[in-house]
Amino acid sequence: MAAEGYGFLGLGIMGLAMAKNLLKLGVPLTVWNRSADKCDPLVELGATAAKTPAEVVLKSKITFAMLADPAVALTVALGPGGVVEAITPGKSYVDMSTVDADTSMTISKAITLKGGRFLEGPVSGSKKPAEDGQLVILAAGDESLYHDAAAPFDVMGKKSFFLGEIGNGAKMKLVVNMVMGSMMTAFSEGLSLAEKAGLKQTDLLDVLDLGAIANPMFKLKGPSVIKGSFPPAFPLKHQQKDMRLALALGDEVAQTMPVAAAANEVFKKARNLGHGDNDFSAVYKAISESS
Amino acid sequence: MAAEGYGFLGLGIMGLAMAKNLLKLGVPLTVWNRSADKCDPLVELGATAAKTPAEVVLKSKITFAMLADPAVALTVALGPGGVVEAITPGKSYVDMSTVDADTSMTISKAITLKGGRFLEGPVSGSKKPAEDGQLVILAAGDESLYHDAAAPFDVMGKKSFFLGEIGNGAKMKLVVNMVMGSMMTAFSEGLSLAEKAGLKQTDLLDVLDLGAIANPMFKLKGPSVIKGSFPPAFPLKHQQKDMRLALALGDEVAQTMPVAAAANEVFKKARNLGHGDNDFSAVYKAISESS
Amino acid sequence: MAAEGYGFLGLGIMGLAMAKNLLKLGVPLTVWNRSADKCDPLVELGATAAKTPAEVVLKSKITFAMLADPAVALTVALGPGGVVEAITPGKSYVDMSTVDADTSMTISKAITLKGGRFLEGPVSGSKKPAEDGQLVILAAGDESLYHDAAAPFDVMGKKSFFLGEIGNGAKMKLVVNMVMGSMMTAFSEGLSLAEKAGLKQTDLLDVLDLGAIANPMFKLKGPSVIKGSFPPAFPLKHQQKDMRLALALGDEVAQTMPVAAAANEVFKKARNLGHGDNDFSAVYKAISESS
Amino acid sequence: MAAEGYGFLGLGIMGLAMAKNLLKLGVPLTVWNRSADKCDPLVELGATAAKTPAEVVLKSKITFAMLADPAVALTVALGPGGVVEAITPGKSYVDMSTVDADTSMTISKAITLKGGRFLEGPVSGSKKPAEDGQLVILAAGDESLYHDAAAPFDVMGKKSFFLGEIGNGAKMKLVVNMVMGSMMTAFSEGLSLAEKAGLKQTDLLDVLDLGAIANPMFKLKGPSVIKGSFPPAFPLKHQQKDMRLALALGDEVAQTMPVAAAANEVFKKARNLGHGDNDFSAVYKAISESS
Numbered sequence A, B, C, D: 001m002a003a004e005g006y007g008f009l010g011l012g013i014m015g016l017a018m019a020k021n022l023l024k025l026g027v028p029l030t031v032w033n034r035s036a037d038k039c040d041p042l043v044e045l046g047a048t049a050a051k052t053p054a055e056v057v058l059k060s061k062i063t064f065a066m067l068a069d070p071a072v073a074l075t076v077a078l079g080p081g082g083v084v085e086a087i088t089p090g091k092s093y094v095d096m097s098t099v100d101a102d103t104s105m106t107i108s109k110a111i112t113l114k115g116g117r118f119l120e121g122p123v124s125g126s127k128k129p130a131e132d133g134q135l136v137i138l139a140a141g142d143e144s145l146y147h148d149a150a151a152p153f154d155v156m157g158k159k160s161f162f163l164g165e166i167g168n169g170a171k172m173k174l175v176v177n178m179v180m181g182s183m184m185t186a187f188s189e190g191l192s193l194a195e196k197a198g199l200k201q202t203d204l205l206d207v208l209d210l211g212a213i214a215n216p217m218f219k220l221k222g223p224s225v226i227k228g229s230f231p232p233a234f235p236l237k238h239q240q241k242d243m244r245l246a247l248a249l250g251d252e253v254a255q256t257m258p259v260a261a262a263a264n265e266v267f268k269k270a271r272n273l274g275h276g277d278n279d280f281s282a283v284y285k286a287i288s289e290s291s
Helices: A013-023 A036-044 A053-059 A070-078 A101-113 A127-131 A143-148 A150-156 A168-196 A201-209 A216-227 A236-252 A258-272 A280-288 B013-023 B036-044 B053-059 B070-078 B101-113 B127-131 B143-148 B150-156 B168-196 B201-209 B216-227 B236-252 B258-272 B280-288 C013-023 C036-044 C053-059 C070-078 C101-113 C127-132 C143-148 C150-156 C168-196 C201-209 C216-227 C236-252 C258-272 C280-288 D013-023 D036-044 D053-059 D070-078 D101-113 D127-132 D143-148 D150-156 D168-196 D201-209 D216-227 D236-252 D258-272 D280-288
Strands: A005-009 A029-032 A060-065 A092-095 A117-120 A135-141 A157-162 B005-009 B029-032 B060-065 B092-095 B117-120 B135-141 B157-162 C005-009 C029-032 C060-065 C092-095 C117-120 C135-141 C157-162 D005-009 D029-032 D060-065 D092-095 D117-120 D135-141 D157-162
Touching: A005 A013, A005 A053, A013 A029, A013 A036, A013 A060, A013 A127, A013 A150, A029 A036, A029 A053, A053 A060, A060 A070, A070 A092, A070 A101, A092 A101, A092 A143, A101 A117, A101 A135, A101 A168, A117 A143, A127 A135, A135 A143, A135 A150, A135 A168, A143 A150, A143 A157, A150 A157, A157 B201, A168 A201, A168 A216, A168 A236, A168 A258, A168 A280, A168 B168, A168 B201, A168 B236, A168 B258, A201 A216, A201 B157, A201 B168, A216 A280, A236 A258, A236 A280, A236 B168, A258 A280, A258 B168, A258 B258, A258 C258, B005 B013, B005 B053, B013 B029, B013 B036, B013 B060, B013 B127, B013 B150, B029 B036, B029 B053, B053 B060, B060 B070, B070 B092, B070 B101, B092 B101, B092 B143, B101 B117, B101 B135, B101 B168, B117 B143, B127 B135, B135 B143, B135 B150, B135 B168, B143 B150, B143 B157, B150 B157, B168 B201, B168 B216, B168 B236, B168 B258, B168 B280, B201 B216, B216 B280, B236 B258, B236 B280, B258 B280, B258 D258, C005 C013, C005 C053, C013 C029, C013 C036, C013 C060, C013 C127, C013 C150, C029 C036, C029 C053, C053 C060, C060 C070, C070 C092, C070 C101, C092 C101, C092 C143, C101 C117, C101 C168, C117 C143, C127 C135, C135 C143, C135 C150, C135 C168, C143 C150, C143 C157, C150 C157, C157 D201, C168 C201, C168 C216, C168 C236, C168 C258, C168 C280, C168 D168, C168 D201, C168 D236, C168 D258, C201 C216, C201 D157, C201 D168, C216 C280, C236 C258, C236 C280, C236 D168, C258 C280, C258 D168, C258 D258, D005 D013, D005 D053, D013 D029, D013 D036, D013 D060, D013 D127, D013 D150, D029 D036, D029 D053, D053 D060, D060 D070, D070 D092, D070 D101, D092 D101, D092 D143, D101 D117, D101 D135, D101 D168, D117 D143, D127 D135, D135 D143, D135 D150, D135 D168, D143 D150, D143 D157, D150 D157, D168 D201, D168 D216, D168 D236, D168 D258, D168 D280, D201 D216, D216 D280, D236 D258, D236 D280, D258 D280
Parallel strands: A005 A029, A005 A060, A060 A092, A092 A117, A135 A157, B005 B029, B005 B060, B060 B092, B092 B117, B135 B157, C005 C029, C005 C060, C060 C092, C092 C117, C135 C157, D005 D029, D005 D060, D060 D092, D092 D117, D135 D157
Antiparallel strands: A117 A135, B117 B135, C117 C135, D117 D135
């Protein structure tokens, strides 16, 4: 019976790859996407296509979703033909979209009011890790559901975390991105100082890569920063927004964060210099530029 | 003839390990140490002990040194019975001690005035990498000597760099340590924010370790920071001194470094709170402490 | 006819003093306060008391208001018996309460929709300047109304400004308070450094007071800071909130403000140390405290 | 007998004005200047010219000096025909030049070794205050001499301070200049934010000038900053040097100063943009510039 199977809503680049991995579990999979044709490749692999999110929920024990943004997440959950319409006790919903804590909270309340269970599960990782089942899943909400979703999480991710109450998934992403933004700015300062002090920037990259602070980001971004190339893998304006939100979180809990605050001002400067749509590593330009 | 062999001055923890690795080259090795008995283990392995640095230089083509600090480095090079006394054209000296650019410059001038060649070569890495021949060597000075020392560098280090003119080795270490200090402070802010925001610090460590900014330092220091344990692998006061010196270097070349400057003020705060002799990761206390 | 006179809503400490000054103009004044007995002193001086804000507006050409907070300002303007009910073309409303730009905007729209004119006019200065007619008035909105209100502004304030569109009054206050917060933190650093460096803090105050940066705030706050006394004239948590809002304004327009950001983190630290309800000069404690 | 009179060494713009004021005391005055013709105007007014500093000291009870820099101060005190040659018990020397603590200490030791008394007395104020006897004198060293110099200080300055041990005069100047540098940067942030947020910068100046943080510097520099005019009254590179030295002083005593550190990085940026020789108010350009 299909209600023992899984559902998946949203078959964009990420969702498609994740749903494909779910098929490996050998359990019936029902899928839905706003543009129905995106379901075809999965149907060919054995999935069933549904006409609405509610229909997916009806046929599934646990329904997963990977949607574009908070607005879409709200519509798919609460709109006509949406998830909540079909939720009954025994049904579960796991929203893996990247949304803010408030959106998550709204959806959670609507689901639990109808007796269902809810989990937010934003992921760290993009297309390739999604295809390879190597995502990192930052889950929060209903802990029993987290355990029941162990097998699906296992095929989609290399690691999943249960972080406690709803909102903690979003908060964890902010903290990580804040540290990342400070590191990128510190890295930029090092690269720019090296050049002005008569050292070769490529030597600095090589030395860093052999030591205690070697990390994939320095290795990946360093060479392109040196070339002055900033194709937007993660746009600077989004990085700066995350730093602003992390600082706002720090403000709520009275946590002083002078390094993040200093880095945020450099990112603002970089926006002011026109780098908002470039990769966040373009913060280097706000550090290195001279008259 | 022994003048075709190598010499080594200074057999402390690091020097002993490095000299042992030199023996692997199968070339005569002459060693010296202020306390002569430190030579014994190497003599047992086939090295010859000398009574003065000058005597080592007399018997060696290239003499290496690993000395405690700038004062000792100056005495061994320029004092009675020192390196310079025996330097003649064709002889070379490589000082791998961690000294400032001025000390390096002074020694370099004295050596080259007598027709010898000189290289500074501070290393990155401590006891274990020294024993395993896995040091990173930051060489600067005479490039032809750098090439002639390729075989010795190869058995002592996993990688060596030629960084240009005398002083560049010291500068490279400062730049690297500056980035490291900023990163440790950013990491502390993340850990402290996580806790105040209701996240588990161990979860943050695990999430960081799976992502683009994963690095050995976070992995090594994170668990002890959380425990409030700061045994001094690298004392905070030394880290702060390096940040001060890096900022001074930035001042010379008019390089703005707001993140490093903010981090430096946190390190000063940590010193003020009594953490100068703890590990530099104790900067966390200056970020997290509350009333 | 009374509609040629002025109205005043809100007779708290500030409003009472301001309304008294309006009486000096020799023009009929109609007043209203939520607790009607607050009208008595003004009635004794010749004013007329009204039962509702709408009644005041009915009888007045220009109605002024000085209300406790945004919520009250909205109720008085838009609630039953409120200002908007009586607004017709030819009538004008000047809200001098300290409210955010959004609240101001909402009231402005409601007034102008009924054909009236609106001006926001937050003031700088407290009880004494209000009594002495020495307030600074930061007006924004309808410029013709600003000119028509010249005589009332003249008796209430020592100076009034027309700052352009609605919201600019609030913004100007934020900018001024931001500079003030940075200055107080810089002053705290100077005082704390003086003490640690073996100088007398009172000498520093005296020297500062004789030079180019002498200002009333240093003169007023310095002696109490030195004594460790922080009775809340302007609570630290409000100062920090204003810095946060000023930084948010900077974020909107991509203006880098590294000094304000650094100061804000010190204010957050001070909140964390338990000084939120003390005077904002208690930021000194976050700078000076040691183990 | 002339040894009851005063001496003055160094008749530049400042020294000439100060020595003229000393004449008002009606006590014999002996003067010296490297270029002897600079003595003429004072001789016309009744002073006696001497051929060497030593000769001045011989004829004076207390000798004052106002010299160009530390090098000149050392030569005049310790060189051939210098002050020290003529110092005997009962003789006193007051050096009012702006020098560093080490220079002051060196001179102090030489004077006291010969039984004389020494005071450092750097001043705050330039040509006009010097002429008007309105300098602020930051004295440190021998307290009994400070009291004996009360009358001369009274005609040269509007206020003098005794700050304790030698070096404290220099330190006080650094602390004051540090607060001034932070304030100028905070002011620049306010001006730049005002403009980007749609406020008039001249309105901000007017509002600031009416409030608690009104000060002569904002009033003097504000209009020229707005015009983009930065004629060097106090060159930016000197302001930045003083901030660097103040931060170094903070480093010695483990005083955290995050606002000064942030401001210093902006001054460095301004140097990097080519404003080192402009007035220190050009720090505004490093805050306001955009792409």
